Amino acid sequence: MDVGVLAVQGDFREHRAKLQRLGAHVAEVRLPEHLHGLDGLVIPGGESTTIGKLMRAYGLDDALRSFEGTVFGTCAGMILLARDVIDGVPDQLAFGTLDIVVRRNGYGRQVASFETDVTLVGDPVPLRGVFIRAPRIEEVAAGVEVLAELDDDAVLVRRGRYLAASFHPELTDDLRVHEMFLASVGRSRSAGLHASNGGLRVRA
Amino acid sequence: MSEFGTLRVKSGLAEMLKGGVIMDVTSVEQARIAEDAGACAVMALERVPADIRRDGGVARMADPTKIQEIQASVTIPVMAKARIGHFVEAQVLEALEVDYIDESEVLTPADEEHHIDKWGFTVPFVCGCRDLGEALRRIAEGAAMIRTKGEAGTGDIVNAVRHMRSVFGEIRRLGSLSPDELFTAAKEHQAPADLVRWVAENGRLPVVTFTAGGIATPADAALCMQLGADGVFVGSGIFKSDDPSLRAKAIVEATTHYEDAAILARVSTGLGEPMRGLETAALAPEELLETRGW
Numbered sequence: 001m002d003v004g005v006l007a008v009q010g011d012f013r014e015h016r017a018k019l020q021r022l023g024a025h026v027a028e029v030r031l032p033e034h035l036h037g038l039d040g041l042v043i044p045g046g047e048s049t050t051i052g053k054l055m056r057a058y059g060l061d062d063a064l065r066s067f068e069g070t071v072f073g074t075c076a077g078m079i080l081l082a083r084d085v086i087d088g089v090p091d092q093l094a095f096g097t098l099d100i101v102v103r104r105n106g107y108g109r110q111v112a113s114f115e116t117d118v119t120l121v122g123d124p125v126p127l128r129g130v131f132i133r134a135p136r137i138e139e140v141a142a143g144v145e146v147l148a149e150l151d152d153d154a155v156l157v158r159r160g161r162y163l164a165a166s167f168h169p170e171l172t173d174d175l176r177v178h179e180m181f182l183a184s185v186g187r188s189r190s191a192g193l194h195a196s197n198g199g200l201r202v203r204a
Numbered sequence: 205m206s207e208f209g210t211l212r213v214k215s216g217l218a219e220m221l222k223g224g225v226i227m228d229v230t231s232v233e234q235a236r237i238a239e240d241a242g243a244c245a246v247m248a249l250e251r252v253p254a255d256i257r258r259d260g261g262v263a264r265m266a267d268p269t270k271i272q273e274i275q276a277s278v279t280i281p282v283m284a285k286a287r288i289g290h291f292v293e294a295q296v297l298e299a300l301e302v303d304y305i306d307e308s309e310v311l312t313p314a315d316e317e318h319h320i321d322k323w324g325f326t327v328p329f330v331c332g333c334r335d336l337g338e339a340l341r342r343i344a345e346g347a348a349m350i351r352t353k354g355e356a357g358t359g360d361i362v363n364a365v366r367h368m369r370s371v372f373g374e375i376r377r378l379g380s381l382s383p384d385e386l387f388t389a390a391k392e393h394q395a396p397a398d399l400v401r402w403v404a405e406n407g408r409l410p411v412v413t414f415t416a417g418g419i420a421t422p423a424d425a426a427l428c429m430q431l432g433a434d435g436v437f438v439g440s441g442i443f444k445s446d447d448p449s450l451r452a453k454a455i456v457e458a459t460t461h462y463e464d465a466a467i468l469a470r471v472s473t474g475l476g477e478p479m480r481g482l483e484t485a486a487l488a489p490e491e492l493l494e495t496r497g498w
Binding site: 007008009010011012013014030045046047049050053054057075076087088089104105108109110111112113114115116130132133168171172 | 205206207208209210212213216217219220221222223224239241242243244245279280281298301302303304326327328453456457460461464
């Protein structure tokens with residue numbers, strides 16, 4: 001299947017390498033037309049303000065709003081998907097497609113960044129979570145599935161075709177979260193979600 | 205149990221900065237311009253390198269008040285510089301909770317033989333290098349990010365290019381050596397053999413590698429990216445130009461779209477005068493900052 005990694009800034013190469021290891025065909029997305037024909041998109045870690053500004057400057061914000069594939073955001077990517085962002089910049093780009101409230105740098109500055117084991121719901125094997133100036137999920141609306149937790153915080157959530165993590169599964173060797181994403185891409189694809197218009201609509 | 209300051213956590217922040225522009229700023233106003241232009245981090249400084257060069261005197265860590273004001277005014281990571289070998293300046297910067305420390309040749313060195321032992325810190329460090337051996341010595345000391353040095357405060361890209369050609373060329377050369385030759389290469393580079401072997405096997409440095417020193421235009425930034433940099437530091441090049449905000453945005457866009465000449469042409473248009481600059485070749489050896497570091 002064809003998936004993309006938003007490649008305007010951040011650790012997109014790490015995501016690409018993981019998805020390729022799992023057999024996906026991966027394109028780098030820097031301009032709206034690069035979304036064409038993709039079944040899924042990863043928005044990587046990076047600086048959410050930088051990524052947001054570069055998306056706006058090249059019309060990728062509108063293109064993503066009309067993108068019908070599965071979207072997976074990690075860290076900065078999760079901030080972009082959230083309904084509400086606390087402690088953002090005044091023009092913080094947030095698509096609001098995932099009904100969660102996140103606080104930017106909610107675990108503190110870099111000296112408070114950490115790695116730890118998180119618990120995947122229904123999986124006895126812990127997952128190593130790397131949290132870098134991570135956003136903290138402060139509210140999860142009804143209907144949003146919590147797939148992993150750290151103490152009392154949700155750290156991996158899903159609703160419909162949107163998946164988001166406050167940590168960086170792309171920085172460890174564990175492939176489970178990326179497998180979840182690709183499984184979700186596969187499900188929406190076979191459900192024919194994109195068949196109606198022969199792919200994506202990209203707004204001019 | 206949570207672990208803080210592991211190499212993965214330290215180098216992880218550098219991974220997040222990739223493809224971005226880190227801008228030198230000396231005031232809250234400049235920090236806001238940088239964030240608004242899309243900088244992925246700022247470097248809080250007392251003076252930009254061009255002014256350090258002009259004013260002379262001893263260049264030290266910035267006043268904590270300045271660093272704290274800048275931290276309070278932006279949401280992106282804030283870095284700050286410590287003098288080479290000045291581990292107490294580094295302790296102070298860690299206590300201020302800066303996000304990265306640059307152990308920098310732009311400041312006046314505090315130690316003529318030793319760099320800071322960076323393993324003992326929770327805060328990550330970035331260090332400069334001119335060649336592969338210097339990069340690997342810094343990594344052995346615990347640097348979680350590397351930047352090639354260039355010649356800061358000149359607006360002249362030539363030394364940045366020389367240092368990148370040297371580092372990336374040497375990495376390619378290591379890949380062609382046999383295991384026994386790698387031991388000799390380690391001696392030549394004055395670098396630990398295990399790091400030399402890692403680089404030979406993986407074809408890159410084990411940490412994120414940015415470029416610094418002399419970047420003044422969007423084309424300069426894209427040149428560094430095409431030569432293999434993971435991102436760029438821009439010091440004097442932005443706030444010593446005619447229109448810092450416009451130039452900063454253009455350099456951010458050029459760093460993302462570094463392979464798209466049509467976009468590079470568009471963002472290079474109508475920026476006003478770049479920083480005037482100094483030709484590096486005309487500088488006396490004692491005026492060079494790049495030779496600081498051992």
